[in-house]
Amino acid sequence: MTLMLEEIHQQPQAFARAVEQESAKVFVLAEAIRARQIRQVVIAARGTSDHAATYAKYLIEIYCGVPVSLAAPSVYTLYSTKVDLSGCLVIGISQSGQALDVVQTLHSAQEAGALTACITNVQDSALTKVSDFALYCTAGEELAVAATKTYTTSLMLVALLVAHWSGSSTLLEGLKQLPEQASRVLSVAKTIETVVERYRYIQECAVLARGLNQATALEAALKMTETSYLMAKAYSMADFLHGPIAIVSEGFPCFLYAPDGHAYASMVELAQKLQTRGAEMVIFARSPEILELATRPITIPVEVPESLSPILYILPGQLWANYLSVARGQNPDRPRGLTKVTLTR
Amino acid sequence: MTLMLEEIHQQPQAFARAVEQESAKVFVLAEAIRARQIRQVVIAARGTSDHAATYAKYLIEIYCGVPVSLAAPSVYTLYSTKVDLSGCLVIGISQSGQALDVVQTLHSAQEAGALTACITNVQDSALTKVSDFALYCTAGEELAVAATKTYTTSLMLVALLVAHWSGSSTLLEGLKQLPEQASRVLSVAKTIETVVERYRYIQECAVLARGLNQATALEAALKMTETSYLMAKAYSMADFLHGPIAIVSEGFPCFLYAPDGHAYASMVELAQKLQTRGAEMVIFARSPEILELATRPITIPVEVPESLSPILYILPGQLWANYLSVARGQNPDRPRGLTKVTLTR
Numbered sequence: 001m002t003l004m005l006e007e008i009h010q011q012p013q014a015f016a017r018a019v020e021q022e023s024a025k026v027f028v029l030a031e032a033i034r035a036r037q038i039r040q041v042v043i044a045a046r047g048t049s050d051h052a053a054t055y056a057k058y059l060i061e062i063y064c065g066v067p068v069s070l071a072a073p074s075v076y077t078l079y080s081t082k083v084d085l086s087g088c089l090v091i092g093i094s095q096s097g098q099a100l101d102v103v104q105t106l107h108s109a110q111e112a113g114a115l116t117a118c119i120t121n122v123q124d125s126a127l128t129k130v131s132d133f134a135l136y137c138t139a140g141e142e143l144a145v146a147a148t149k150t151y152t153t154s155l156m157l158v159a160l161l162v163a164h165w166s167g168s169s170t171l172l173e174g175l176k177q178l179p180e181q182a183s184r185v186l187s188v189a190k191t192i193e194t195v196v197e198r199y200r201y202i203q204e205c206a207v208l209a210r211g212l213n214q215a216t217a218l219e220a221a222l223k224m225t226e227t228s229y230l231m232a233k234a235y236s237m238a239d240f241l242h243g244p245i246a247i248v249s250e251g252f253p254c255f256l257y258a259p260d261g262h263a264y265a266s267m268v269e270l271a272q273k274l275q276t277r278g279a280e281m282v283i284f285a286r287s288p289e290i291l292e293l294a295t296r297p298i299t300i301p302v303e304v305p306e307s308l309s310p311i312l313y314i315l316p317g318q319l320w321a322n323y324l325s326v327a328r329g330q331n332p333d334r335p336r337g338l339t340k341v342t343l344t345r
Numbered sequence: 346m347t348l349m350l351e352e353i354h355q356q357p358q359a360f361a362r363a364v365e366q367e368s369a370k371v372f373v374l375a376e377a378i379r380a381r382q383i384r385q386v387v388i389a390a391r392g393t394s395d396h397a398a399t400y401a402k403y404l405i406e407i408y409c410g411v412p413v414s415l416a417a418p419s420v421y422t423l424y425s426t427k428v429d430l431s432g433c434l435v436i437g438i439s440q441s442g443q444a445l446d447v448v449q450t451l452h453s454a455q456e457a458g459a460l461t462a463c464i465t466n467v468q469d470s471a472l473t474k475v476s477d478f479a480l481y482c483t484a485g486e487e488l489a490v491a492a493t494k495t496y497t498t499s500l501m502l503v504a505l506l507v508a509h510w511s512g513s514s515t516l517l518e519g520l521k522q523l524p525e526q527a528s529r530v531l532s533v534a535k536t537i538e539t540v541v542e543r544y545r546y547i548q549e550c551a552v553l554a555r556g557l558n559q560a561t562a563l564e565a566a567l568k569m570t571e572t573s574y575l576m577a578k579a580y581s582m583a584d585f586l587h588g589p590i591a592i593v594s595e596g597f598p599c600f601l602y603a604p605d606g607h608a609y610a611s612m613v614e615l616a617q618k619l620q621t622r623g624a625e626m627v628i629f630a631r632s633p634e635i636l637e638l639a640t641r642p643i644t645i646p647v648e649v650p651e652s653l654s655p656i657l658y659i660l661p662g663q664l665w666a667n668y669l670s671v672a673r674g675q676n677p678d679r680p681r682g683l684t685k686v687t688l689t690r
Contacts, residue, residue, distance in 0.1 A: 039429060046584060047584055047587030047588050065427055065428050065429050066428070067414045067416075067429070069412045070414075070415070074555060074583065074608070075403060075556075078555070078556050078607040211420075222588055225588065226591050227591075229592045230592070231549040231592060233576060238418070239391060239395065243392050243393070244571070247570055247575070249681075262423040263419070335588070336591055
């Protein structure tokens with residue numbers, strides 16, 4: 001068993017632990033946010049953590065009605081800009097807590113009088129030092145280079161924060177179900193191990209979702225690129241129709257993440273368009289209607305609020321990346337030329 | 346000659362016209378922004394226009410010190426969220442003025458009491474009706490499906506707005522030079538027509554830049570995907586090192602946009618890393634140091650402030666997409682399955 005696969009299967013427990021250990025701190029942070037009447041959020045992150053930031057943007061805007069900006073860290077580092085962040089909530093996400101550009105963005109924010117918080121898996125890092133509140137993934141050390149459990153637990157913490165900030169019972173109740181639901185979703189591992197065989201030789205593919213699961217498409221594509229060295233590109237369904245759909249010809253592989261919810265109808269429409277072009281479609285969904293359009297349907301056997309679905313729907317994407325890499329004779333634990341911590345300035 | 350190539354060559358004149366015809370209006374908008382003490386900007390756009398929005402984000406943050414959020418239109422459309430946009434400047438960018446989700450975002454913004462503006466190439470559209478200020482590309486009708494002159498003139502208008510808002514003489518003076526400099530940059534057409542031959546059969550590639558030219562990488566990748574049906578994926582240099590660099594093996598084609606400026610040193614560092622992996626590199630730059638690392642160097646014969654370089658550095662990217670498409674026996678004017686206007690809700 002690869003380290004990556006081991007860590008994938010640790011997620012249900014990690015989910016339960018994150019909620020248990022971090023809820024009290026998240027509650028206090030949510031109170032601070034309300035007390036300071038935060039009307040603007042900026043999030044700094046890189047790589048996988050940037051996909052957690054994408055999820056946070058959607059969830060905060062939808063539940064709290066506050067506009068969220070994803071920081072371009074180079075604005076703060078390369079260009080030494082003084083952006084006016086006073087009055088903002090600035091969140092840094094970095095599993096190692098060492099991403100230098102994220103640390104520098106938080107440092108600037110703190111100097112400007114912003115409320116700062118971080119989400120990280122490592123205690124007492126450079127990032128926690130510049131954060132008023134440090135939320136921990138409590139995922140245990142992550143040994144595989146490809147991040148899995150630190151990604152999903154970051155999403156858990158985001159959802160927990162938004163739940164307390166907005167007071168949404170959908171989120172609060174839904175979060176409690178996730179550890180058990182995650183176990184059920186992971187039972188698709190056997191199916192995926194078999195289905196990836198067909199994709200042993202793909203060189204490129206598109207990964208598609210819409211709305212809240214944009215983060216899922218981005219992260220699933222990155223996992224495949226890192227571990228299987230194939231050109232996997234994520235698109236929001238809406239942007240895809242604006243041009244890139246031109247690449248889709250007979251047999252072009254497309255991965256669709258289509259949980260139930262507001263984005264579902266658009267995804268059905270997209271699947272129909274792709275079918276007329278003869279695309280090869282792997283579809284991750286619960287509803288039979290869209291699964292029937294798939295070349296290879298992957299049934300996700302849980303009912304989950306769309307707002308929390310990105311936490312569960314990435315699990316089959318992680319399994320897919322792991323098994324496809326193995327099927328291609330590669331080692332998902334040791335992607336060539338990657339190290340666990342990337343220090344960019 | 347393709348329509349796309351004709352329109353590429355119309356850009357120097359279009360640049361001069363945009364500045365001449367729109368300066369007075371931009372000046373008034375800049376005054377309104379200052380009068381309302383705008384401390385937050387939200388931009389809504391899709392596809393190519395979203396790359397203009399990316400440029401706007403960097404330029405506004407760097408020159409005006411105001412955080413900019415790129416709207417996820419589905420937050421406003423799919424999820425019917427009421428984001429608190431009062432006190433914001435909300436800018437919609439759409440060449441046709443018909444992108445329904447962009448229109449709806451601006452409509453919500455106007456109802457919330459935001460200051461609204463749009464950048465478009467079509468007068469009296471749905472988008473202009475929900476905008477307090479409408480800035481026109483004045484690029485003339487764009488006939489090719491792949492947007493070229495409407496993209497660069499949108500960038501011109503963004504730069505013009507930031508120049509007046511910030512009072513930057515670098516921008517104001519630099520903008521005056523662009524029409525003549527654009528003509529000089531377009532003189533690389535012959536070189537590019539020859540060099541693309543070598544890339545007749547590529548299936549995938551990475552397009553890399555950093556900082557302000559992130560927009561250039563995104564747009565150059567999209568143009569190749571649309572017109573040559575190849576999997577071109579853009580990365581910021583910093584994100585690329587966080588994982589996706591794993592795909593680069595001997596001969597993997599990488600396109601680097603590396604104008605002089607703050608991002609230049611990082612791009613040299615990246616080119617060196619890619620060289621040790623045996624990557625095939627096409628580099629667009631002025632400075633000899635990085636061009637010497639290229640498999641095929643494309644010399645851009647102008648000195649331009651980094652802040653305006655995205656307006657000129659995309660020109661060889663457009664030429665590349667056009668000539669590569671032709672070399673592959675395709676028609677860049679008629680990408681399969683695309684129409685000029687995409688109506689997403």
